[in-house]
Each structure stands twice: as C-alpha cells, then as structure tokens.
Amino acid sequence: MDERRVVNDDAGVASFFSKVYTKMGLGLGLTGLLSYLLAVPFQQQYLTFIGQHQILAWIFLFLPFIMTFMVSGRRAQQNTSFGNLMFYLFSASFAFQISLVLMVYPTINIFAAFVVTAVIFVSMSLVGRFGHKDLSKAGSIAYTALWGVIVMSLVNLFIASSGLQWLINYAILAIFIVMTAFDTQKLKQVYLTAGGTGDGLIAENALVTQGALMLYLDFLNLFLVILRIFGGVSRD
Template identity: 50%
Template sequence: MQERRVVNDTGLVGFFNRVYSVMGSGLLLTAAISYLLGTVFYNQYANFVANHTFMFYILLFLPLFLSMGVNSRRAQANAGYAGLMFYLISACYGTTFTVILIQYQSSIVAISFLTTAVIFLTMSVVGRITKQDLSRAGVIATSALIGVILLSVINFFMQSSGLQLILSYAILVIFIVLTAFDTQKLKTIYMSANQEGGYVVNTNTLAIQGALALYLDFLNIFLVVLRLFGGSSSRD
C-alpha cells in the first residue's frame, strides 16, 4: 500500500512538471511574439492592426474555438493535436496582447510579470498541498467571473473609473482562487486516472489541458496586475 502511494506521488510530480513545462513554453511563445511585434516589427504590426481590423478581431476570438480543440475527443486520442492547438492559442494571444503591452513601459511590464509569477506559484502550491476541497470555491469564483464580465460590458458604456478599479480587483481575486482550484482539480483527476472506478484519460493530453487552464489563469492575473501597476503609465 505504501509503495503504491509513493509511486503515485512520484508520478504526480512528473505530471505537474509536464504541465508547467508546457505552460511555460506557451508563455514564452506569447512573450516572444509580443516582444518582436512590439519592437522589431512594430511598424508592420501597427499597419496590420490599422488596415486589417477584421483579421485582428478574428485572431482575438480564435483562441475560444481553439480551446475547444484542446478539450476535444481528437485531442484525447492524440496529445500532439492538443499541443498544436495550445501553441496556436499562445501565438494568437502573443499577437493580440501586443496592443496592450506597447502601452506600458517595459519596467512596468517586467514588474507585473514577476509579481504575477509569485502570486501564481504561491496559489498553485496551495492547490497542490491543501487538504481542503476547493470545489465550492471554484464554483463560486466561476459564477462571480460571469457577473464580473457582465458588469464589465455595462461599464464599457458607463466608463466609470471607480467601477473599473473594483472590477479589476474582483478579477484578480477570482483568478487567484481559480489558480488554486484548477491545480487541485488537475491533481484529483490525475490521481484517479485510469484506475478502477476513476477517470480514463490520456495523461499527456491532460497535461496540455491543465497547462491551458493554468496559462489562462496566469494571463488574466498578469493583465490585471499590469493595469493596477501601470495606471496611466505608458511609453508616451
């Protein structure tokens, strides 16, 4: 019995290493594309956004459809396909987030990224080691996110800076909770995978699906922290 637990713990460490490796490579791809488009190819990028607005919006919403591919039956059968979808998502965000990042000084972006990394790693560790079931917290956070999105749409027309600040802090708290929840959920699924009465999953695909969930948590925390730290700061 003790041997089986040790084997599971060892496998769990390897599993999360794959998750963080895929997630990290996705973030690196996003950052590299944003950096190149915001510096080396800035003029070409600015012309593309100005002259191909429709294509830009396609790239903006394309990750929503690609994420379905990561979680599809085909992805479950073929981890390579899931990986391709994940990296396409990372590339799309790298392209569209450049519009946001070029508004801020590089020092603000760097500080925001490091702060996000600390927050993310802390909550991911909490999700892995806590014995408390975070399912209820995850459901509440997801429900709250829907409400925040609706309020954000309303505030788009109201243009209330006070409400925007409240929404930013709300989003930050929500994704902090979701980081711990998603990590614990991954741990639970992995430990039950392919066991009698448990989930039957392709753990390589599960690692990519988990990487996507945590990648999105990281990006959302980063964008809020960037907004809070940056304020009116810009490159101008």
C-alpha cells in the first residue's frame, strides 16, 4: 500500500499557496508587460506584422490553448524545469491576444476591471482555502455550465445578439467566480493528500505549477469578462 502524506499544519499549506500565488503573479506580470509593449510602444509594428502574416495571426490566437496542454502534460509534471519553462511560455503567449484587447479599452476601464477582478479573486480564493463547505458539486455545475456558454458563444457568432452576449458575459462571470473558489479548495485537498513516496518536493513543485496554471486562467477569464461588462471604445 502506498504511503499517503497528510499535511495538517497551517504552515505547510500557507507555504504551498504562497508558491502558487507567486508563480501565478509572475505569469500574470509577464503577460501584462508583454501585452503593454505590444499594445502601446510597438502597436503599429505589431498590427502591421499580423496584418501581413494572417497565418501567424491564427497561430497566435490558438497558441495559448496549445501551451495549456504543454504545461499540464506528463513531461511538465515529471520535470520541474520543463514545467516552469512551459508555464512562462504559456503566460507570454497570451500577450498576443491580450494586447489586442487592451487596444480597444480606455485605461480607466482596464484599471477598474483589474481592481474588481483582484477583489473578487482574492475573496473567492479565501473562501476556497478557508471555507469548510464542500464545493465539489458547485464546481461540477460550473464546469458543465462553461461548456454550455461556449456553445452559446459559438451560436452568437452567427446571430450577433447583443442581449445574448450580455447573458453570456454574466454567465461567464458567475462561472469563474465559482471556479476560483472550487479550484482553490481542490488545490488544497490535492496538496493535503499528495503522495509521500520520497519525491515529495518534486511532486509539490509540479503541483505548484499546475495550481498556478488553474488560478491564472481563473483570474484572466474574470478580468476579460469584467472588462467586457464595463465596456470600451476604440483608442484610434
């Protein structure tokens, strides 16, 4: 029978989440920095480049989804250095999309959306970490609802209904509010029952990267949907 490691001290959990949030923050910081560079000082060069290379524009669009599989893949889980590299490349790849979003929203809206996102994220992450209620059912419902929202979004590409788009936006907001709490609780539970087979440090480092990926996506999706709800106008 495999030995199970159960961490009962708060210090161990606090240290683990400190590493997760630090890596997530570095990833978001990298995305933000590169997005700013592409959206402001190098905006014209970037727009000209993707205008002249349509194939690369499509590659940039789907690159983050490809990188997600690289970060969560078996090699990344077994090799800490490779996992770290993939995570930061994943974070960098999102800049190609986010920079385009930042070009059409006023700075005040971007700042306000970021502040609101941070407040919601921290609040729900605290619920997931310190709350005692099992969020498994709510998390399962949220994940199922997300697929429904994806289908609705695809349908709305053809019918272009503003009313449906607002419904989709608020549905996404509700989904990722729940998912933030659920993913945090799930991370805590996985950490507390991580296998203790002599390579706990490697397993923990891999879990830190996976956790940073999960919470990064929760934060980014919250930010983007809140920004859409706030609305924006072209800077041109």
